[in-house]
Amino acid sequence: MHPLARLDHRYVWHPFTQMRDWLRQEPIIIVSGRGSRLYDVHGREFLDANSSIWTNLHGHNHPRLNAALTRQLRKIAHSSALGLANEPAARLAAELVRAARTPRASGPALTKVFYSDDGSTALEVALKLAYEFTRRTRGPGSRPRFLSLEGAYHGDTLGAVALGHIPLFHRTWRKLLFPTDTVMAPYCYRCPFNRARPERADARTYRQCRWECxxxxxxxxxxxxxxRGEPYAAFVLEPLIQGAAGMIPQPAGWLARVSELARAQGVLLIADEVMTGFGRTGLPEPRRLSASHAPLFACQHEKVRPDFLCLAKGLTGGYLPLAATLTTRAVFDAFLGRYDEFKTFFHGHSYTANQLGTATALENLKLLQSRGSFRARIRLQECLARELAALWAVPQVGDIRQVGLVAGVELVRDWTTREPFDLREQAGIRVCQAMARRGVLTRPIGNVVVLMPPYCTRPREVRQIIHTLAEACEEVFGKTPPRGRSGTRRRARP
Known part of the structure; x- marks a missing residue:
């Protein structure tokens, strides 16, 4: 075993990892990366098929991001945002507000940016702001309550956990949490209202329902x-696709419909775009868009303007921890007052608006808005769609869900009945381990294999990822012939 592996085993506690299993084998220890590829201590090469847990956008060791980070490092690494301002943070806030503009959308514009450290804290900021804003606008007798979706995951700080509804992740902490309400998520593949028989196609395309969701x-x-005599304070959701729920996409139009319902009752909308932001959800009709008009956020696809937009992960292109919560002037104004009124937002972080992170994020936004990045995203989106189709030949593939540059492949025991594997069988884990042995790294969510490569991933590398997944399924499940009818595509029923 490599000396670094022994050090890791002796001292490091890994997140979302059963450490007894971890300690039984030598881990992959990454020492460098370039583009879409990672290299370990033994010199082995791997394709990064999930962008290092959904963070990396343009590839590892990107020269422009490296240069931006180095330039800032020559000036200053960090100074406090408590009582001081700094150049890159101010410039980044202006650019984020500009990027979040949604023309021809109703509702107030996002005009203010509060910085924090990661996705959980971005949601925690939105939660606290929405809670206090509701109390101040509805009166001291208000009892703000929040609504989120089944299968929701919004982070690991206690406020964010309270908004989550994945029992495996959240039940341990239930006595520490404040109550929130949950509502049905639009999971077309396993929707109890979808009367369509399984087909070899994305369930959204052949569903038969009446928008019961x-x-x-x-x-x-x-x-x-x-x-309760008053509406919810806020409705919290991931727009277009739920990440940790298992890459569950929403059918086209769902986001706009439920947003209108919330608006009609005066319910604030908190959009968790920690995973979906910065181009991840792709480009609608990409060949008709230009780089300057390409949406960077999922909400923009359906002309939805939230009251809070929570960003992290890809904000720095995968380089440094940084998060931002964008909100409206109305929310900001509710915290203005004389010093002795103590209406200040009493919340902050030591590394809020860190210069290294904000300087790198500025360059990341410039890259995203460049023609080169725009063309790369079109190429990747279209290539994923073409290559993923080959996986319908794998009998254990039940559903393939693609939203832009994100894909989830749900593994099932029998695709003709949608019968799932028991989580104890570790079907997703075993398939991803087999992929790693073949040089492709990703991580499953239960029985769903996530594919979310960096934007620089080339078509031949996409083919390698898909081919490797098919091979891994054959290794894990054996070579079983496809079952049942192949199915035909039908237009989804409105």
């Missing part, structure tokens, strides 16, 4: 108002 949101909003 939207009706469920409407019912929950109305129930809250009647039972």
């Amino acid at each position: 939207v009706d469920a949101v409407a019912g929950r909003l109305e129930q809250q108002k009647k039972r």
